[in-house]
Every structure is written in C-alpha cells, then in structure tokens.
Amino acid sequence: MPHAPRSAVWTAAAVSGSILALAGWASGASTLAMTLALPLAVLGGRALAGRSQGGDRPAADAAEPDRPAIAEALLANIPDPVILVDRRAVVIEANSAARALLPNLKLRHPLSFALRAPDVLDGIEEVLRTGASLKTLYATRVPTERAFEVQIGALPMPDGRPGGQPNVMLFLRDLTSARRLEAMRVDFVANASHELRTPLASLLGFIETLQGPARNDGLARERFLAIMRTQALRMTRLIDDLLSLSRIELREHVAPTATVDLASIARQMVDAQAPLAGERGAALALEAPDGPYPVLGERDELLRVVENLVENAVKYGGGTVLVTLSREPDAARGPSIALTVRDDGPGIPPEHIPRLTERFYRVDVASSRQQGGTGLGLAIVKHTLNRHRGRLAIESEVGAGTTVRVILPEAPAEPAAAAAQ
C-alpha cells in the first residue's frame, strides 16, 4: 500500500479508537469492525502505554513491533473496502478491497472521481456537519449488480489535536449475497405456498360440489373422493419433502459416521422401483460388480437419494434405466465410489441443467405435477450429498437420454480390519 502523507498516517492509537467507535456505531451490524477493534485496540493501547511511560524508550521500542506497519497490514487485509477521506472528500487512504471495487480510486484525488454516488458524498458532508455517524447504500450495475451498505463516520485527527479537522472513514459492507439469500427465501415461501394452494383449491372445489350439485350423485362422489385423496396425498408428500429438506439442512455440517454398502442400497431401491418401471414399460437393471461399495453414510438418506434418481429416470426418461456402481480412483479427492443412473429418454435441454437442484424447479411443471412430483427431489439429493461430502453430476443430451452420477468418498477400512493388519 502506498504511504499516505505523514499528517494523514493512521497511527494505531487513532485507528483503534475510531474503529472501536465505529464498531459501537455499527451496533453489531459489522462483525468485521468488531474483529478489527480488538487487535487495533491492543495496538493502540500499547502505543498509549508507550507514551505514558516516557515515550521513546529504546529498550521498549526494540521489542515493540512496527505499529503503523501492522495497522497498515491489517487495513490491507480487511476483505471489505475501507476508504479514508479528508474533509474535502479527497482520498487519503484506501485498502486493496476498495481499490479492487473502485479501479479509478487514487490517493489525493477527490473520491467523487471514483465513486459516483451522490448519497455517499452527501453522507460525508452530513457526517462532517453533525459529527454523527450514518449508513447509506451504494449500488453498482456494471460489471455485475452489487449492493453495499456504506458506514460513514468521522475520525478525530490522528494526533488528537484539539480543534483539528476530522477525517472521514467509509466502510463498505457487501450486501449482495445477503440480498440474494433474502430473494431466495421470499421465492421459497411464495413457491411453497403456491404448491400447497393448488391442491387445496381443488379439494375445496370438490367439497363444495359434493355439498351442492353432486350431493345425491353416488357415482360422482366416488370419482371426486378419489381425486380428493390424490390431492391430499400430494399435499402430504410436499410437507414431508419440505420437512426432510429442513432436517437434512440442519444436519448438513455433521457428516455421517456409519459405514453402509451403497450396492445394497441400490439393490433395495431397484427392487422397490421395479413395479413402477414395469407399469411404464421401462426396463430397470443394476450392475454392481466387485462389491461391496462401502461409504460413510446414513442408510435412509442414501435410500432417498437413489429412490429419487431412479424414479426420475423411470418417470421422465424411460426406455432402459441402468444403475451402475463403480470405483473411482480420484487422485485429488481420494478413492471414491460412483453410482450412475442412466436412461435413454428424451433428455434435458442444457439451459435447465444448472437449475435442476433448485427447490421447486421443474423442466415441465405440468408433467411433473401430473406425476405427483413436488420439484424438491433433486434439492433433497443435493443437500444429502453435501452432508455426505459427495457430489452430483448431471449430463444430458436432448434425444439421447440423461446420466446422473453420485460420487461419494469410499469409507476407510473398518478400524477392526485396520487393527488386524
């Protein structure tokens, strides 16, 4: 980082006091400010202690680290943009995150050359006028849409001279991912409500018909009750899927510790899905030579993974559905086991593939709904595999079928076997 003019160098003491003030003013919003406050307070405390003990004692200084250099290194390593300007809004100091965000930012040049944000510039004036800190927003559209919360606060002069002119510090906090998460949450609630409302509306419609015009129609009653049962089952399935998703997410950071054989899980699911495949005219087969295929996993969760992949291949693919197990000598990630489900159905257009694991995402909503799908299957698969430290790969070619691969780390040899060796 280039050195600022001497008068504007942030001594550790000045920086620590100001950042402590900013941390309080941010009222817990910025963990970063809190994180910084402690080491800087220590630096500042040492600086003050050095002064009160008679200043520049050579013995103490020899042992002391170079405080301005440490403060500068700390500033350079803050991942969020931090900018210091003087009272004319001319840049005195900026860390590398700030320079990466604002390529036109130059020391001793007005901030407005690099940051065209009237709210921020007005904010600086207001802070200088009132002395009170404030927060405002700064949004960029190019090269990508990003949003930042800008905390603006006055810094006293580094040497604390009474009557000195304060500088102003700008601390930018990236809100982009928080906003994206918030948008996803809103979408999720809207989607879940919509998915529940559709069968509910149909149920209410049938109830009203049965109470009114079809009251004495025995035949209609039987037919309507069958439809109502299907709709109620769909709602139950949706709620079950939502609950399993949140259960898996809750435990996502806790990797399973039991060793299970993926081949026996695949066998159980292929047997269970054979009737469905038969009904749809699909041929379902399993190839698992040289088993067992041990992975660290939760049997029930892995059963759901294989169930959804096989069910998808049978429902949306068809033809011949082949489930294969194999060993993957992966040098980078260690020995792994791959479970592949391949169908030779219509395939999936490439633009849909990256979105398939999003909640409620379906290529053809009507066809999925008609088959009782909730669009949560692959989202559950993805989160289950995250928990199992595994990966999911979907390859598809329109007209040639789809191949879905699940790759899981191979379980290490059992402790008993290892001990015997």
Ligand SMILES: Nc1ncnc2c1ncn2[C@@H]1O[C@H](COP(=O)(O)OP(=O)(O)OP(=O)(O)O)[C@@H](O)[C@H]1O
């Ligand atoms: N093998 C496949 N061939 C073609 N399309 C597929 C295949 N597997 C998945 N899809 C598409 O991906 C979508 C999402 O699958 P996902 O398993 O997440 O939901 P779903 O099957 O619709 O519902 P659920 O799994 O809850 O029953 C499906 O609706 C379908 O459009």
Ligand SMILES: [Mg+2]
């Ligand atoms: Mg599915």
